[in-house]
Amino acid sequence: MDSLFILIPIALLFTAIAVKVFIWAVNNKQYDDLDAAAQSILFDDDLEIAANKPKPATHSDND
Amino acid sequence: MLQKVQSNSVACFHCGLPTASGEQFCAEFDGQQRSFCCPACRAVATTIIDSGLSSFYQFRSLDGQLPASVSEQDVFKAYDDDEFRQRYIFTEQVNGHTIAHTQLLVGNIHCAACTWLLEKYLSSLPGMEQVAVSLTEQKASLRWRIDELALSEICAAITNLGYQPEPYTPNHLQDLQQRENHQALRRLGVAGIGMMQVGMFAIALHAGALQSMEPEFRELMRWVSFLVTTPVLLYSAQPFFIGAWRGLKLNKPGMDVPVAIALGLAYFASVKATLLSTGDVYFDSVTMFTFLLLGGRYLEMRARHVAGRLGSDLSSLLPATALRLRSSAEFESVPLFKVKVGDQLLVKPGQIIPADGVVIAGVSGVDESQMTGEFRYQNKQLNDQVIAGTINGSGVLTIAVQSTGADLQLQSINQLLITAQAEKPQIAEFADRFASYFVVTVLALAAATYIYWAWFATGQNIPSPFWVMLSVLVVSCPCALSLATPAALTAATNRLRVLGLLVTRAHVWERMADITDVVCDKTGTLTKGELSISEIIPVSDLSAHQCLKLAAAIESYSEHPIARAFTVAVESQNQADDSKTEADNHLAIEQVEVSTGAGIAASINGTRYHLGSSAFAAELYRGEADQSVIDNQGQWVLLSDTSGALCWFQLEDSLREDADLLVRTLQSKGLILHLLSGDSSGAAQTLSDQLGMNHCAAGATPQDKLDYIADLQRNGAKVLMLGDGVNDVPVLAAADISVAMANASNLAKTHADSFLLSGRLTGVLTLMDMAVSTRKIIRQNLAWALAYNFSAIPLAAAGLIAPYLAAVGMSLSSLVVVFNALRLQRSKAGDYQQSIKPLAALGAK
Numbered sequence: 001m002d003s004l005f006i007l008i009p010i011a012l013l014f015t016a017i018a019v020k021v022f023i024w025a026v027n028n029k030q031y032d033d034l035d036a037a038a039q040s041i042l043f044d045d046d047l048e049i050a051a052n053k054p055k056p057a058t059h060s061d062n063d
Numbered sequence: 064m065l066q067k068v069q070s071n072s073v074a075c076f077h078c079g080l081p082t083a084s085g086e087q088f089c090a091e092f093d094g095q096q097r098s099f100c101c102p103a104c105r106a107v108a109t110t111i112i113d114s115g116l117s118s119f120y121q122f123r124s125l126d127g128q129l130p131a132s133v134s135e136q137d138v139f140k141a142y143d144d145d146e147f148r149q150r151y152i153f154t155e156q157v158n159g160h161t162i163a164h165t166q167l168l169v170g171n172i173h174c175a176a177c178t179w180l181l182e183k184y185l186s187s188l189p190g191m192e193q194v195a196v197s198l199t200e201q202k203a204s205l206r207w208r209i210d211e212l213a214l215s216e217i218c219a220a221i222t223n224l225g226y227q228p229e230p231y232t233p234n235h236l237q238d239l240q241q242r243e244n245h246q247a248l249r250r251l252g253v254a255g256i257g258m259m260q261v262g263m264f265a266i267a268l269h270a271g272a273l274q275s276m277e278p279e280f281r282e283l284m285r286w287v288s289f290l291v292t293t294p295v296l297l298y299s300a301q302p303f304f305i306g307a308w309r310g311l312k313l314n315k316p317g318m319d320v321p322v323a324i325a326l327g328l329a330y331f332a333s334v335k336a337t338l339l340s341t342g343d344v345y346f347d348s349v350t351m352f353t354f355l356l357l358g359g360r361y362l363e364m365r366a367r368h369v370a371g372r373l374g375s376d377l378s379s380l381l382p383a384t385a386l387r388l389r390s391s392a393e394f395e396s397v398p399l400f401k402v403k404v405g406d407q408l409l410v411k412p413g414q415i416i417p418a419d420g421v422v423i424a425g426v427s428g429v430d431e432s433q434m435t436g437e438f439r440y441q442n443k444q445l446n447d448q449v450i451a452g453t454i455n456g457s458g459v460l461t462i463a464v465q466s467t468g469a470d471l472q473l474q475s476i477n478q479l480l481i482t483a484q485a486e487k488p489q490i491a492e493f494a495d496r497f498a499s500y501f502v503v504t505v506l507a508l509a510a511a512t513y514i515y516w517a518w519f520a521t522g523q524n525i526p527s528p529f530w531v532m533l534s535v536l537v538v539s540c541p542c543a544l545s546l547a548t549p550a551a552l553t554a555a556t557n558r559l560r561v562l563g564l565l566v567t568r569a570h571v572w573e574r575m576a577d578i579t580d581v582v583c584d585k586t587g588t589l590t591k592g593e594l595s596i597s598e599i600i601p602v603s604d605l606s607a608h609q610c611l612k613l614a615a616a617i618e619s620y621s622e623h624p625i626a627r628a629f630t631v632a633v634e635s636q637n638q639a640d641d642s643k644t645e646a647d648n649h650l651a652i653e654q655v656e657v658s659t660g661a662g663i664a665a666s667i668n669g670t671r672y673h674l675g676s677s678a679f680a681a682e683l684y685r686g687e688a689d690q691s692v693i694d695n696q697g698q699w700v701l702l703s704d705t706s707g708a709l710c711w712f713q714l715e716d717s718l719r720e721d722a723d724l725l726v727r728t729l730q731s732k733g734l735i736l737h738l739l740s741g742d743s744s745g746a747a748q749t750l751s752d753q754l755g756m757n758h759c760a761a762g763a764t765p766q767d768k769l770d771y772i773a774d775l776q777r778n779g780a781k782v783l784m785l786g787d788g789v790n791d792v793p794v795l796a797a798a799d800i801s802v803a804m805a806n807a808s809n810l811a812k813t814h815a816d817s818f819l820l821s822g823r824l825t826g827v828l829t830l831m832d833m834a835v836s837t838r839k840i841i842r843q844n845l846a847w848a849l850a851y852n853f854s855a856i857p858l859a860a861a862g863l864i865a866p867y868l869a870a871v872g873m874s875l876s877s878l879v880v881v882f883n884a885l886r887l888q889r890s891k892a893g894d895y896q897q898s899i900k901p902l903a904a905l906g907a908k
Contacts (some may be wrong), residue, residue: 004283005283008283009287011260011899012287012290012291015256015291018256022253022256026248026249027649032197032244033197042118061423
């Protein structure tokens with residue numbers, strides 16, 4: 001049970017880190033647009049963009 | 064002989080509006096034939112699909128959005144102006160390139176697919192470094208190499224996709240909103256993380272209390288809880304303390320006061336218990352309470368911000384650029400802010416007039432419906448006044464600028480609005496009114512309890528007076544009471560948002576049940592704001608069908624909205640009787656002449672025809688038009704040839720599909736319906752009779768409309784106003800509840816209490832039902848919270864409830880309130896969509 005005297009401060013440290021990361025994320029506008037990012041996964045980014053670019057962005061195929 | 068023309072056509076592949084399905088606006092994509100409503104839509108779709116971005120059509124959420132006319136791209140030349148650059152574009156030198164960054168407001172973004180499409184397409188432009196498009200802010204942030212790519216080209220590219228770019232002026236309000244949002248999120252996050260930590264320690268403490276925990280561990284738990292709770296109280300709960308202080312200073316203690324007192328006392332009692340290692344700690348209650356309340360407030364705030372972002376200010380009604388006369392016949396595109404009084408501006412067909420002025424050359428019809436509600440084009444010629452914000456019709460006008468900026472007539476309407484808003488009665492919310500009494504009562508009770516236990520109680524096992532008092536305060540802590548209203552409002556607001564309704568002011572919920580009268584605007588509200596042919600009366604040997612075909616052929620040379628009505632009608636007829644032949648389609652038309660405000664003349668296969676007002680048509684055969692066959696209501700045009708009159712056409716603004724259902728349902732609820740229209744023709748009365756409205760007032764100016772509402776209110780009526788358009792704005796503000804249609808101008812959106820984003824009138828019914836059930840839930844919640852508090856307080860005052868049980872009770876009562884409110888989110892209230900024919904579904908995928 002004495003380990004609690006070490007484990008609880010460690011938990012507090014993690015809490016502080018979590019708060020820090022959260023505040024960083026908010027300040028970096030990570031929470032400003034919650035809708036678009038959720039849906040962007042649905043789009044096929046790999047399709048050739050014929051407009052102006054010679055080639056689409058490089059991506060590694062797992063062949 | 065009467066003929067009703069029905070339009071049953073295919074939806075446009077790009078914008079979803081019904082098409083005049085013909086061969087002319089079609090294209091083949093992925094082996095499938097797609098129809099379009101106009102060349103602009105086809106051009107946009109071709110751009111999107113040729114760029115390999117066709118998945119846009121699979122994932123977007125569709126509501127009819129017409130792209131801006133593609134032909135107006137040279138307008139963006141003004142964006143390359145030096146002064147414009149200095150104002151809107153920031154540059155820096157990186158690796159020998161000049162990197163520019165700017166932000167553009169992009170109109171028409173309405174789903175995640177739009178942001179994806181814009182980002183993909185724009186980042187494929189040579190010279191573009193970075194593109195980020197925000198859906199909620201409708202804003203694109205761009206970084207690009209300005210020596211390789213001009214801003215005007217970027218804007219042209221955005222227009223190609225069917226969106227409307229506009230320079231973004233850093234808006235004070237938006238910045239404020241973003242800061243408010245970030246701060247609320249940080250507070251909420253800190254409270255949430257703190258709550259979880261303290262909650263874990265609290266479980267250990269409660270379990271330890273039952274299983275006799277060793278004192279040193281109990282001390283440890285209490286001290287770490289103290290450590291975690293302190294920042295939550297000082298940082299996250301700050302708004303409650305500030306709010307309470309403000310309330311006390313104004314002598315109007317609101318909900319924040321008991322919240323702040325409960326938080327403060329529970330915290331200090333816990334600190335005292337921790338320091339003296341006696342009694343109980345309530346750190347878990349403090350953090351949880353803070354988190355739950357902040358969560359409710361955050362969701363409320365978000366709904367408010369989204370609503371506010373929809374419209375920003377008056378100036379967005381105006382274009383960002385104007386064509387200014389440079390020398391004798393040359394015009395240059397300049398930013399609007401450089402236009403001065405006395406400048407001569409060229410206004411092309413379909414453009415918005417950028418400044419108040421007087422016509423010095425050209426003749427055209429101008430759509431002033433934004434200002435007057437009058438749908439029909441106003442004829443403008445030499446020396447006529449034109450108003451900024453109105454839309455030019457088919458002709459080209461040159462105007463001399465008379466006023467700009469703050470002196471525009473548009474601004475005077477805004478003034479009227481401010482006055483109207485100031486007159487709006489302020490109703491304090493029930494919970495807050497009640498809280499003032501509640502907080503005083505609770506404080507008195509707690510003090511009385513303390514005094515009783517400290518001095519008057521006798522006998523054995525007397526509990527400590529301070530802990531009994533704290534039990535009273537904790538158990539009576541108005542958590543459930545203060546969550547009762549916001550939780551229900553949040554749930555209802557979210558539910559309505561999914562249904563395409565935005566509610567921006569809380570009084571909508573309170574007042575909806577008391578509404579006695581519904582006042583509707585006509586153009587653009589009950590009607591779609593587009594003309595269609597409602598009756599055809601041939602007066603010669605030619606059949607209605609032949610006349611219609613002739614008229615459509617002639618009108619195909621006109622840009623006037625009337626022309627579109629003919630095209631739609633003839634196409635749907637062709638579809639209906641399937642008798643289309645090649646010969647019909649190719650009538651040889653020559654010598655077309657348009658007389659603005661009168662009609663159009665043309666020769667077909669050698670015969671001269673006139674189509675327009677009765678006087679204009681009669682001119683051709685030098686006679687008088689026989690008006691006996693028509694009634695004088697609505698708008699009629701006559702087709703004639705040299706031998707005499709051929710056919711009358713009645714034009715009507717077409718009614719929304721659900722207008723009839725709306726009127727019937729509202730009347731069955733016992734409401735009185737009024738039609739209030741700026742249109743002075745007989746059309747308003749006709750429409751009113753057709754729908755069976757109770758009252759009708761036509762030809763009303765904005766001031767008349769205000770008076771009408773004020774009269775109703777003076778006689779004790781509670782008025783719901785349903786409208787759109789700038790001239791409705793003061794009226795919307797004066798009504799008890801205002802609802803604006805989605806296609807309302809930006810200004811109207813900013814100032815209405817609620818908006819129908821779906822463009823469906825039945826949304827009003829949904830809103831009413833939802834408001835009623837929300838009020839019911841709020842009352843249930845308040846009743847529950849009060850019942851809980853009033854039964855628990857005597858028990859606590861009697862010393863029968865241990866403080867930790869009081870905290871559990873308080874949390875449970877809050878949860879009951881929250882879950883009750885969440886029922887609203889699943890509510891089936893106002894599901895009227897089933898009863899109307901759905902809009903033509905889009906064949907994407």
